[in-house]
Amino acid sequence: MKLSVVIVNYNVSYFLEQALLSVQKAARGLEVEVWVVDNNSVDGSVEMVRRRFPEVRLIANQENVGFSRANNQAIRQSTGEYVLLLNPDTVLEEDTLAKCCRFMDEHPDAGGLGIKMVDGQGTFLPESKRGLPTPRVAFYKVFGLSALFPRSRRFGRYHLGFLSADETHEVEVLSGAFMVLRRSVLDQIGLLDEDYFMYGEDIDLSYRITLAGYKNYYFPETRIIHYKGESTKRTSLNYVFVFYRAMIIFARKHFSGRHAGIFALLINLAIYLRAGMAVVGRLVKKAMMPLFDSATIYVGMYFLKTYWEENHKWVPGRYPPSYMEIAVPAYIAIWLLSVYFTGGYDRPYRTGNVVRGTAIGTVLISAISNFLDAFRYSKALIVLGGTWATIALLGIRLAAQWLRYRTWTLGERPDKRTVVVGNQQEGRRVWQLLRETNPKADILGYVVPKRAAHPEAGGPLPERTRTAAAPAGTSVVSEVPTEAAERDEGYLGEIRQLREIVEIYKVGEVVFCSKDVSAQQIIAWMSAIGGRVLDYKIVPDDTNYVIGSSSRTSQGDLYTVDVTLDIIQPKNLRNKRVFDLLSSLVMLFLLPVLVWFVKHPSGFVRNLFRVLFGQRSWVGFSRPRSRQLPHLRQGILSPLMGPLHRHYDEATLRRVDQLYAKNYRVSTDLNLVLSHFRWLGRHEQSA
Template identity: 55%
Template sequence: MKLSVIIVNYNVCYFLEQALLSVRQAAERLGQPVEVFVVDNHSADNSVSMVRTRFPEVILLENHDNPGFSKANNQALRQATGQYQLLLNPDTLVEEDTFRRCCAFLDEHPGCGGLGVQMLDGQGRFLPESKRGLPTPRVAFYKIFGLAWLFPRSRTFGRYHLGFLDPGQPHQVAVLSGAFMLLRKAALDQVGLLDEDYFMYGEDIDLSYRLTQGGWQNWYFPGARIIHYKGESTKRTSVNYVFVFYRAMAIFAQKHFAPGRAGLFTKLINIAIWLRASAALGQRLATRAAPLLLDAGLLYAGIYALKVYWEANYKYERTPFPPQYMLVAVPAYIGVWLAATWLSGGYDRRARAGWVVRGIAVGTMLISAVSNFLDSWRFSKALILLGGAWALVVLVGRRLLVHWLRHGHLRLSEPRTKTLAIVGSAAESQRVRLLLAAAKVPANVVGYVAPVGAEPAVPTRDYLGELGQLPDLMRLYELNELVFCGKDLPAGQIIDLLQRLPTRPRVAYKILPEDSQYIIGSSRKNAPGDYYALAPPLRLYQPAQRRGKRRLDLMASLALLLAAPLLVWAQRRPAGLLPHIWQVLLGQRSWVGLRYTPGGPADRAILSPADTAAAPATLSAAARQRLEFLYAKDYEPESDLRVLWRGWRRLGGG
């Protein structure tokens, strides 16, 4: 066996399919025996059945939990028999000559124990982590505090990504990327497999270091290229990523550095964790809170102006309102208006103007009603109504302005229509159109560009031109998205086009793999990949349903809190009832949700629809996951009520 390819998958069925198609092509081009392993870490997105159906030649290893990246790779490495063994991420696309060129390089360099290649993001841009240096305390300091980012080509500060080395030339490097890590079996037999102390991240640095310590060389080889849709399998901007990544660095330091250096490195890592975690959390909070804070500021300023005008012209007694009006009452009004708008859906991604109007109307009526019962806080009905009118102008007006700047029109619930062209044959072009229509993608498909050999004998109305004319066609039609058809264009040609085509104005590039139902792409290296698919999204994850579910959780918790003195005695685990009520009120848990589905929503469910089925103890794991899928697919609040009614004795747990 010349080559063993190992892919660990977790809930990225759409990218795994494309990766395996490209692996199949590259294996055929190699012309020598190749075995392919897929280790699935208990995915819930149909990955296993897809591999069995479309890739019967693949050796599939199914885990019934998620043991982590290192353990899963080692499962396949212990069975692999290839002279060379490749660890490959599922969110990659390899060109047809990758295996042939890489194996030839290893044949010519017997001292090479590990090989990495030139990695590009979904837009064809070079990924600097294709070649890396060892993260010593000094190198880590430069990276953590931004000096590596400020001076990427410096031999002093740019050692983490070795930015001073020409990416177009092969180099010996210290660290290879786990996204594409080609290893010599003889070297692995000597230094050992991946260290399973690392759950995710750091294992590639650890193995690279052990290879060099064992007398082997690590090489960066730009003669082969892959696309790596970074950020898909794990969300790299999350706080969890920060902790997992930097803790992996701390494990590495404790294992391989002298005690003094390891202590210094650990201190740097702890600083980095808090700095990066705070930055990630601050960015997330700022992103979510910015619209609310902007609306609140505009509302406050407008109501203050209304108050001044009202005092000077209409107030019966020409005296100013007491200070508590602006200090307490107005902030309370604003809070009610914004909360009612949020509950009405006015802060959803594709909010409608009517939802904002509904929220403001409900909020205004609520403020007016409550103020009738508070004599000492009853200031002016007119200002409440005028404030509601101002809130309507601000909230709708700001959304219209932002939407017009982003999408070029004033229809709030509709995104900008993409101007899109397809690169492929007429038949595949038609398939792309059907997929886009089925996925309800707002796109104006101007036509297709035929690759060499697929030009129509008689040009049709939607035929734009030949592949060589593509740059001119992009400018002429002002395209902002291109879809490449993998059935008509080899991966190497797609990569060539990505690197040659203009990136400004920004154009999004996507790929339709051969016979796939997914159109795949990624705009930035740290952004999750996106895709268009025939499968409709699950209702449970839609904003309106999530918001309704949260309202139901709150109302159910309050009702259960009142009834707790009676309910607690009938619970299977009485001590758990009040803690569960408190956790649901805080938003830490949900009464009903997905308990048995890997990769389910972040809110941990207390009950599952599978728990209230007939004879739940006899259900298999697959049956439980199927029941949860149907619950999520057709979710309605009544579903939660039914589960709560049937499982009320289990609200405390058990």
């Protein structure tokens, strides 16, 4: 066996499927075995691998054992001369594995090999090549000097910015996202250190390779797409703590006592700086709109109060200071909470949600004020205030809509103009699917990957397409468009004209069909088209979902071209949780009476507190681990409730769950809870 590919997966089924498809293509002509180690995913990853890739050797762990331990499980059982550690959120070029094996054969001093990685927009990822994070290098990184002077030999050592990204170099640290290792070296230095649960293990292993007298190489003659840590959510605070704690483990293991202490101090400082900045940034981002709304309403209420005092107040005089200090802030809080729960802060903003929220808030304020004599002020000011709140909130959202989308119509989010790249059959299939999924989307048509000559190969292209030629070095392997395709309403042209098509039609998104367009060509076009900010997506072979990422600093994302599910709407998710919370509080208050009406009283009490604290929901899917459905809290009841001894087949469960998700309303949960109240003490739906 020449090469063993090891992929550790955790809850990224769609990305894993795309990665395995790309590995299949890259493995042609080579002796390759593929291992997938699943760390107890709940998104159907294991089922997907067994169904679609029966040749893959699968290890299904019953718990998340961490990245290092999971890799070691497969490495110990594998037999390849070389071992490739590969992230599941990657796409390989068709020649990647062959070129890497050839390089390792030609360089017996190479213990490890990394390659050029690009993000979902084709932008080079600097972590493709890194230096050893010594205390000095860590200091420059933590305090931003490496970012300010990325090409400096002194300050830019973390990502080795002074070394060309297009040339082969000896480097100190390789990325665990794609890391080719020589088995004989692993036998000598040992496998991944399992003290690292996640992150840092690639640095540790790279360093041990160099200590053993071997070299790590950066090899840019082949590339992969890396969707930047999709399976670990790098924007989370947990990532900050786990990553930097891994650096401390590395320092204590490999540095002297004094250097390790300095390094640990810097890392701890970095942890709290990054964590603090992340928390503040999130709070500011989330609070910006409500704070602006509050300030605008408050200023308007002040002028309304002044006007009413001077012109219409029944008893002459000023309102007491408590009106502006206590009453108005309370009014604003009620208005904004009402707007929040009616979806007034959900994007795209909708006029009806804002008007409904302020109207409900105005009624609540009027009702509550009747019971508070000390704070009972003019009803007219409450009505005028509600009117002003409606106008102000709508005006703020109209301004935000204009700044972002250049339109004054709320509820409209202008869709990016999209083109699909694929041959006539697949390109038209994806084009039609996208149109049917979102009829308002601006799906222009499809571009066929016709075989075209390259300027470098001799023979100039026609003048009108010369500047739009395919990037040098790419292979075009799909069909020549037929006359029927050229007459098709969705046909836009050939891939060599893609640059022109993007410019002429002001395209904002390009969707590649990997069945017809090679990964090499996709990456080349992503990297070559300049001058416009484009989103790139990929449709894996014979699938109905689309994968992509808009920048190297954002996570990978996907959207399916299946039916739209109401349950994933922010408003419905929020209302579902509110229903669980309020119903649990009511049941808790009536507990002495309700326990007589349930079949398992002790289980009912247990479930009540689980739902109250957000561990469970009263209603969940019948099949909690389905990859076709969004993640919800595990339910006590399911949409398909009946006698407990009745067993339904998988197809029935799947259809009922899909109908529940597609047409979700809070009333659905209410009806299920009332109809099957006696079963609220049962064990939740098994996964």
